[in-house]
Amino acid sequence: xxxxxxxxxxxxxxxxWTVAAVFIPLxxxxxxxxxxxxxxxxxxxxxxxxxxxxxxxxxxVPLAAALFxxxxxAADVKDxxxxxxxxxxxxxxxxxxxxxxxxxxxxVITIVVAGVIPNVIVTNFFTKGEVQFDLGRxxxxxxxxxxxxxLVVSLLALFSCWVPGVFNxxxxxFWSIVASTVGSYIQAFHAMDKWLTIxxxxxxxxxxxxxxxxxxxxxxxxxxxLAWGLGALGVVLALTFWSITKIQVDKGSE
Amino acid sequence: MEERPxxxxxxxxxxxxxxxxxxxxxxxxxxxxxxxxxxxxxxxxPNGAGKSTLxxxxxxxxxxxxxxxxxxxxxxxxxxxxxxxxxxxxxxxxRSNTVSTRAFLxxxxxxxxxxxxxxxxxxxxxxxxxxxxxxxxxxxxxxGMRQKIELAVAFVGSPKVVFLDEPTASLDPPSVFELRxxxxxxxxxxxxxxFSSHNLTEVxxxxxxxxxxxxxxxxxxxxxxxxxQGFLEESFRKHLVERKxx
Numbered sequence: 001x002x003x004x005x006x007x008x009x010x011x012x013x014x015x016x017w018t019v020a021a022v023f024i025p026l027x028x029x030x031x032x033x034x035x036x037x038x039x040x041x042x043x044x045x046x047x048x049x050x051x052x053x054x055x056x057x058x059x060x061v062p063l064a065a066a067l068f069x070x071x072x073x074a075a076d077v078k079d080x081x082x083x084x085x086x087x088x089x090x091x092x093x094x095x096x097x098x099x100x101x102x103x104x105x106x107x108v109i110t111i112v113v114a115g116v117i118p119n120v121i122v123t124n125f126f127t128k129g130e131v132q133f134d135l136g137r138x139x140x141x142x143x144x145x146x147x148x149x150x151l152v153v154s155l156l157a158l159f160s161c162w163v164p165g166v167f168n169x170x171x172x173x174f175w176s177i178v179a180s181t182v183g184s185y186i187q188a189f190h191a192m193d194k195w196l197t198i199x200x201x202x203x204x205x206x207x208x209x210x211x212x213x214x215x216x217x218x219x220x221x222x223x224x225x226l227a228w229g230l231g232a233l234g235v236v237l238a239l240t241f242w243s244i245t246k247i248q249v250d251k252g253s254e
Numbered sequence: 255m256e257e258r259p260x261x262x263x264x265x266x267x268x269x270x271x272x273x274x275x276x277x278x279x280x281x282x283x284x285x286x287x288x289x290x291x292x293x294x295x296x297x298x299x300p301n302g303a304g305k306s307t308l309x310x311x312x313x314x315x316x317x318x319x320x321x322x323x324x325x326x327x328x329x330x331x332x333x334x335x336x337x338x339x340x341x342x343x344x345x346x347x348x349r350s351n352t353v354s355t356r357a358f359l360x361x362x363x364x365x366x367x368x369x370x371x372x373x374x375x376x377x378x379x380x381x382x383x384x385x386x387x388x389x390x391x392x393x394x395x396x397x398g399m400r401q402k403i404e405l406a407v408a409f410v411g412s413p414k415v416v417f418l419d420e421p422t423a424s425l426d427p428p429s430v431f432e433l434r435x436x437x438x439x440x441x442x443x444x445x446x447x448x449f450s451s452h453n454l455t456e457v458x459x460x461x462x463x464x465x466x467x468x469x470x471x472x473x474x475x476x477x478x479x480x481x482x483q484g485f486l487e488e489s490f491r492k493h494l495v496e497r498k499x500x
Contacts, residue, residue, distance in 0.1 A: 004364035011361055015352050080348040083315055084407065088365035089337040249315035 005098060008090070012102035015081075016068055021106075024067045028060055028114035035059070036122040044129040048119060049137040053212045056115040056145045062176075064110035065149060066169045068103050069156035073244070074164050083249045092244045100157055100240075107149045115145070141212050147229060148208040154236045155205075161243035179204035205232030259328025261415045261446035262289040262312060267322040269307055269470075281307045282318070282470045289448055289463075291327075291414070294441055296457035297450040298490065299467035305450035306345055308467065309419050312448075313342055326415055338367060341413035345420045347400040351393040355384060355403060358392060359410060366411025378406045381436070383429070397424045405433065409440075416440070418449035422456050434460055454486040466490070468497050 159168035207229025214222035363371030
């Protein structure tokens with residue numbers, strides 16, 4: 001079954017990389033280059049890991065995941081692709097695994113093109129002040145970007161099992177905005193309430209982005225934040241693999 | 255001697271769309287039938303009678319209401335062992351502007367268990383007159399060609415049981431004749447074919463048996479051995495009149 005699944009993976013990748021999709025990393029590359037270039041010209045010191053975080057966590061990872069993960073499963077139900085696969089001895093779990101792998105690969109390619117390459121170019125050619133380059137920190141935050149990308153793709157897959165079309169992206173964006181707003185409200189008006197401040201950190205699975213913040217703030221290895229991120233990733237993946245078994249192939253979700 | 259499992263067995267299959275709504279639709283009501291291995295069985299009925307719903311439930315793509323049971327070759331339709339032995343042509347066509355005809359068929363042949371699918375795919379492309387379409391993307395093909403590709407997909411991997419949903423829809427007459435011949439070849443090899451169709455002449459020409467479905471219920475079952483040409487049309491009309499009468 002190894003070769004058929006490899007072929008399926010390649011076809012899934014090919015289905016994602018339409019002519020229009022090629023512009024996703026290129027467009028994001030332009031945007032992140034502009035942000036990094038401006039930052040490099042305006043800052044006295046250019047911290048490579050910190051700027052990598054600002055570009056990847058807030059821009060490249062969520063946008064690339066949203067663009068490649070839109071209607072991740074729902075589109076396959078709608079256009080009959082899932083049905084055409086499941087008539088073969090392909091389990092739903094294998095289908096989902098291949099699908100996640102293809103979307104994840106596309107997001108990682110986009111991170112390299114739009115998040116890493118512009119940073120390397122700006123660091124080497126356009127910085128005005130001192131460059132801070134801590135290899136360990138740079139590698140650590142980039143490793144966490146990959147985990148964050150996996151989390152966002154998994155969340156989009158989970159939602160796509162239950163809501164039609166682009167609503168998986170809408171739902172994720174809505175959740176993220178609401179969590180951020182409620183978090184800001186708690187921070188501003190209930191900062192002394194111990195339980196509410198703890199709750200604030202768990203409104204959205206943001207363990208990985210908090211880990212990056214902690215690493216860049218020089219707070220050592222953020223064990224608790226990483227555990228929260230990995231735990232959330234595990235739960236989301238488990239829910240996604242359970243949800244795929246509940247899909248009615250010809251009629252959406254039950 | 256050990257009894258061979260039925261190719262298809264359905265017991266008490268019901269399906270209600272929007273069951274909790276005032277507008278609940280009772281698409282299937284207690285449908286049950288058996289298809290033996292090597293048989294070609296047709297499923298006929300007017301539009302909205304429940305043919306496609308029944309096919310989708312048989313294949314495990316749609317959940318039936320609680321209480322029914324389906325087995326294919328003695329096993330659950332979604333079991334991977336079952337999937338290795340079945341083929342399906344859907345009534346709607348998969349379209350893609352990135353996947354070519356050859357890549358699509360090769361994927362299916364690989365998934366069906368053929369480790370070197372090129373030869374099989376070449377043969378199928380030739381048989382369905384699709385050789386010129388091999389390199390073209392699926393979305394660039396005409397409706398008739400896409401129908402042929404869906405049919406080709408159903409036969410990839412030499413399945414033991416083939417489900418066809420309106421196989422002659424969108425096909426030109428020569429392709430219908432070729433399909434008929436192909437089905438007869440499959441029957442000679444012992445393949446079971448279960449297909450829904452509006453084309454009564456075609457059903458009469460290829461099927462051993464026919465099931466009539468009306469308003470979600472199986473109302474009759476006829477063996478077609480020795481029946482005169484036009485029997486199905488007459489019988490169909492009779493059932494429709496009976497329905498109107500009731």
